[in-house]
Amino acid sequence: MTTVTSEETMRTDYTSRLKDHGGLIALAVILVFNIIVTPNFLQTQTLAVNISQVATIAIVAMGMTLVIATGGIDLSVGAVMALSGALAPLVFLSDFGQAYPVLGLIAALLFPLLAALVCGLFNGIIVSVLKVQPIIATLILFISGRGIAQVLTNGNLQTFSNPEFSYLGTGKILGFPFQGWLALAIACLLFWVVNRTIFGRYLLAIGGNERAARLAGGPVRGVKIGAYVICSVLSGLAGLIVVAINSASDAARNGNLMELDAIAAAVVGGALLQGGKAPIFGAILGAVIIQLVKYTLLANGVEDEVALIAKAVIILAAVYIQQARKE
Amino acid sequence: MAPLLTMTGIKKHFGGVPALRDASLEIEPGEVHALIGQNGAGKSTLIKILTGLYRRDEGEVEFAGAPSHLSSPRGAQNAGIATIYQELNLVPLRSVSENVVMGQEPKSFGFMINWPEAHRRTREILSRFGIEIDVTAPLGSYSTAIQQLVAIARAVSMDAKLVIMDEPTSSLDSSEVEILFGVVRELKSSGVSVLYVSHFLDELFQICDRVTIMRDGKTVGCREIVDTKKLDLIAAMLGRNTDEIEAEGLTELAGGSAAFDEVVLDVNHVATGPRLSEFSMSLHRGEIVGLGGLLGSGRTEAARSIFGLDPLTSGTLRLNGREFKPAEPSEAIRARIAFLTEDRKAEGIVPDMSVRENLTLALLPSLRRNGQIDREREKELVGEFIRKLGIKTSHMDQPIRELSGGNQQKVLLARWLATKPDILILDEPTRGVDVGAKREIQAIIRTFVDEGHAVILISSEFEELVEGANRIVVMHEGKSVSELTNPGITENALVRALAHHEDATP
Ligand SMILES: Nc1ncnc2c1ncn2[C@@H]1O[C@H](COP(=O)(O)OP(=O)(O)OP(=O)(O)O)[C@@H](O)[C@H]1O
Ligand SMILES: [Mg+2]
Numbered sequence: 001m002t003t004v005t006s007e008e009t010m011r012t013d014y015t016s017r018l019k020d021h022g023g024l025i026a027l028a029v030i031l032v033f034n035i036i037v038t039p040n041f042l043q044t045q046t047l048a049v050n051i052s053q054v055a056t057i058a059i060v061a062m063g064m065t066l067v068i069a070t071g072g073i074d075l076s077v078g079a080v081m082a083l084s085g086a087l088a089p090l091v092f093l094s095d096f097g098q099a100y101p102v103l104g105l106i107a108a109l110l111f112p113l114l115a116a117l118v119c120g121l122f123n124g125i126i127v128s129v130l131k132v133q134p135i136i137a138t139l140i141l142f143i144s145g146r147g148i149a150q151v152l153t154n155g156n157l158q159t160f161s162n163p164e165f166s167y168l169g170t171g172k173i174l175g176f177p178f179q180g181w182l183a184l185a186i187a188c189l190l191f192w193v194v195n196r197t198i199f200g201r202y203l204l205a206i207g208g209n210e211r212a213a214r215l216a217g218g219p220v221r222g223v224k225i226g227a228y229v230i231c232s233v234l235s236g237l238a239g240l241i242v243v244a245i246n247s248a249s250d251a252a253r254n255g256n257l258m259e260l261d262a263i264a265a266a267v268v269g270g271a272l273l274q275g276g277k278a279p280i281f282g283a284i285l286g287a288v289i290i291q292l293v294k295y296t297l298l299a300n301g302v303e304d305e306v307a308l309i310a311k312a313v314i315i316l317a318a319v320y321i322q323q324a325r326k327e
Numbered sequence: 328m329a330p331l332l333t334m335t336g337i338k339k340h341f342g343g344v345p346a347l348r349d350a351s352l353e354i355e356p357g358e359v360h361a362l363i364g365q366n367g368a369g370k371s372t373l374i375k376i377l378t379g380l381y382r383r384d385e386g387e388v389e390f391a392g393a394p395s396h397l398s399s400p401r402g403a404q405n406a407g408i409a410t411i412y413q414e415l416n417l418v419p420l421r422s423v424s425e426n427v428v429m430g431q432e433p434k435s436f437g438f439m440i441n442w443p444e445a446h447r448r449t450r451e452i453l454s455r456f457g458i459e460i461d462v463t464a465p466l467g468s469y470s471t472a473i474q475q476l477v478a479i480a481r482a483v484s485m486d487a488k489l490v491i492m493d494e495p496t497s498s499l500d501s502s503e504v505e506i507l508f509g510v511v512r513e514l515k516s517s518g519v520s521v522l523y524v525s526h527f528l529d530e531l532f533q534i535c536d537r538v539t540i541m542r543d544g545k546t547v548g549c550r551e552i553v554d555t556k557k558l559d560l561i562a563a564m565l566g567r568n569t570d571e572i573e574a575e576g577l578t579e580l581a582g583g584s585a586a587f588d589e590v591v592l593d594v595n596h597v598a599t600g601p602r603l604s605e606f607s608m609s610l611h612r613g614e615i616v617g618l619g620g621l622l623g624s625g626r627t628e629a630a631r632s633i634f635g636l637d638p639l640t641s642g643t644l645r646l647n648g649r650e651f652k653p654a655e656p657s658e659a660i661r662a663r664i665a666f667l668t669e670d671r672k673a674e675g676i677v678p679d680m681s682v683r684e685n686l687t688l689a690l691l692p693s694l695r696r697n698g699q700i701d702r703e704r705e706k707e708l709v710g711e712f713i714r715k716l717g718i719k720t721s722h723m724d725q726p727i728r729e730l731s732g733g734n735q736q737k738v739l740l741a742r743w744l745a746t747k748p749d750i751l752i753l754d755e756p757t758r759g760v761d762v763g764a765k766r767e768i769q770a771i772i773r774t775f776v777d778e779g780h781a782v783i784l785i786s787s788e789f790e791e792l793v794e795g796a797n798r799i800v801v802m803h804e805g806k807s808v809s810e811l812t813n814p815g816i817t818e819n820a821l822v823r824a825l826a827h828h829e830d831a832t833p
Binding site: 192196197198201202204205208209211212213214215216217218219276277 | 634636655656657659660661666668673674675676677678679680684688689691692694695698699700702742
């Protein structure tokens with residue numbers, strides 16, 4: 001009897017530890033694997049490449065985490081990236097942008113983000129006012145957003161040379177990519193929002209029990225719209241970074257399949273799909289894992305399609321561990 | 328005769344905090360056995376250990392003559408233990424039938440669920456309780472009372488040796504309780520044992536044979552009910568002596584009948600839909616107005632209309648003389664109205680959030696400081712309410728779902744008191760709280776109105792209404808039909824008033 005009991009306790013401890021630290025363990029495994037197997041893994045060059053790529057996933061995944069915390073999901077993040085990425089060069093390559101480079105640059109940053117914000121408003125309103133299922137509501141922009149971006153650019157690849165703008169994707173501070181620092185700053189800000197502000201408290205309450213939150217005076221609509229807006233604006237920012245990295249905007253590829261990466265990162269980071277949890281730094285951890293998995297497969301010559309399957313397996317495993325914990 | 332169930336020396340810790348220290352329980356075949364104790368004494372935990380939902384740290388359980396090591400509720404069901412948990416574990420979005428036959432669906436060809444048969448069987452089971460409803464509708468569309476009856480019906484239909492009811496009557500009114508008692512007696516006469524947890528001690532004397540008393544995780548006594556007086560039970564539960572308790576009295580709601588001249592709320596012919604078609608009442612400063620009525624008479628809907636939950640289709644509300652048209656609860660809250668809802672689980676607690684976060688949820692806008700939540704003030708406030716209401720929690724950051732039912736209720740009451748409302752709407756405020764705490768809550772409500780605030784009280788406990796309310800507005804089929812005024816209301820008068828309208832409509 002007593003032995004049975006202690007075994008049981010051990011098992012529950014074990015699963016809860018897996019849940020709490022599963023991400024870190026997975027990260028350690030991937031790192032060790034790469035150090036042994038992947039050539040040149042421990043080089044600063046590799047680190048920089050990974051940081052510059054993980055930043056975009058992390059930035060979008062943090063927004064996704066907020067949306068998931070309300071019990072929703074946002075499929076349109078990749079499309080919003082494409083849209084905002086397509087707009088930026090259009091602005092600074094325009095006559096206005098050429099005539100006033102500084103103003104043009106500022107507009108090239110603000111205007112796409114504004115467009116992303118409108119996308120977020122659109123998603124949020126459809127979800128919270130028209131009460132459409134989030135997965136359907138955000139499907140609208142998922143489909144049309146990229147289409148609009150391609151129409152804007154006539155389906156062409158736009159290349160440009162604009163060092164100031166490209167700083168967003170190629171600049172370095174203290175030897176590390178600028179966008180890595182940016183992601184970190186955003187994480188700190190969002191962590192504060194989630195854990196210290198009234199908005200954050202309502203966000204978690206709405207995900208935890210929407211009816212109770214509303215009855216306690218929670219501005220359910222406003223908070224949900226807010227979550228979608230933040231997610232879209234962050235996606236827009238990620239879109240700009242991708243364009244800046246490449247010094248080219250390709251509306252067909254920018255942010256392609258980003259929704260998958262972001263959801264995977266959020267879930268691996270500990271976001272519960274039914275809502276009520278918003279682990280911001282978890283999302284960063286999740287993004288790092290996703291990026292490393294991609295990199296590992298790529299560096300070892302595994303095909304893209306297989307990488308997709310690997311990602312699907314990661315999501316499944318993360319969701320499974322979540323459920324096991326709940327039992 | 329050998330007992331059906333013996334539990335001895337049961338211990339259970341939750342993360343180092345003991346919930347059960349040395350609990351025991353013995354039930355004879357065909358016996359109706361009561362289990363009582365204060366909020367957090369460990370009653371529900373003991374039951375969950377019996378049904379395998381929790382694993383005991385130590386102790387022995389013997390059921391039907393053999394040692395029992397149940398590890399899942401499904402296993403308990405198969406062994407012949409049917410349980411109605413305190414927090415109903417039904418699926419609100421599924422139909423009534425699905426909920427009733429869940430786990431024992433009638434099959435055709437051995438694999439397909441035979442729905443016509445399932446509906447028929449459900450109707451039959453429910454008709455034992457005098458419930459005639461559309462069994463294909465989602466369960467969540469019915470009131471808490473109906474849901475509770477459905478849970479009970481489901482349990483007693485399972486052909487069990489032992490039926491466990493954890494506070495089955497908490498949202499039932501007296502006529503529904505009578506129906507339930509009829510079923511319990513039927514079970515008893517067919518040899519089934521019933522374990523009955525309740526804070527309504529009077530009920531126990533009507534149907535129970537023996538009573539086991541728990542205090543702070545220990546079993547402190549087991550008595551034949553015929554040899555016991557209510558006061559003894561209370562004394563044993565609280566661990567105090569009878570004289571003290573007698574001197575203090577048991578209800579605290581009664582009192583204050585000054586002249587009420589200042590109207591705070593005036594409700595004029597309000598309608599929100601088919602369930603509330605004509606509701607009028609007035610509420611004065613310092614007054615408690617009760618809403619009386621049977622199941623489905625529109626009491627909860629009446630409260631919802633005032634709180635901005637259901638838009639008015641006709642009629643007007645006047646608050647302090649001014650027209651008032653709340654479109655959202657947040658507007659009602661800003662106008663200093665509070666609404667403690669009936670369904671704790673669905674509309675009250677945010678289960679994963681802490682006691683602290685749950686308690687201050689309605690208060691957030693006023694805790695804002697420099698753009699963030701003033702954590703110091705929050706902690707101070709929460710600490711104060713935990714003390715004032717005697718909320719049993721290991722610390723204020725414990726998730727609320729880990730609190731006992733009665734303590735969750737106290738947190739929710741605190742949530743609303745903390746907003747310092749002028750008008751407090753209470754839908755079953757003492758639901759699931761123990762006799763001691765009930766008295767404290769009633770005292771708090773009394774102080775609250777004596778300070779010049781007003782209360783609208785909905786309670787399926789007639790005693791609470793009759794003693795507490797200055798007036799009772801009687802509701803029937805979505806209409807306010809008559810009004811009784813204290814002093815002078817008796818339980819009989821209230822029952823007559825309710826029955827009168829019941830008879831008047833065929
Ligand atoms: N899952 C849990 N985690 C931590 N503590 C728990 C958990 N479940 C119960 N407890 C604690 O165990 C104690 C006993 O709780 P229990 O629910 O058994 O009380 P109860 O007698 O049923 O009270 P009530 O009359 O209010 O329903 C309480 O202090 C409660 O906080
Ligand atoms: Mg209980």
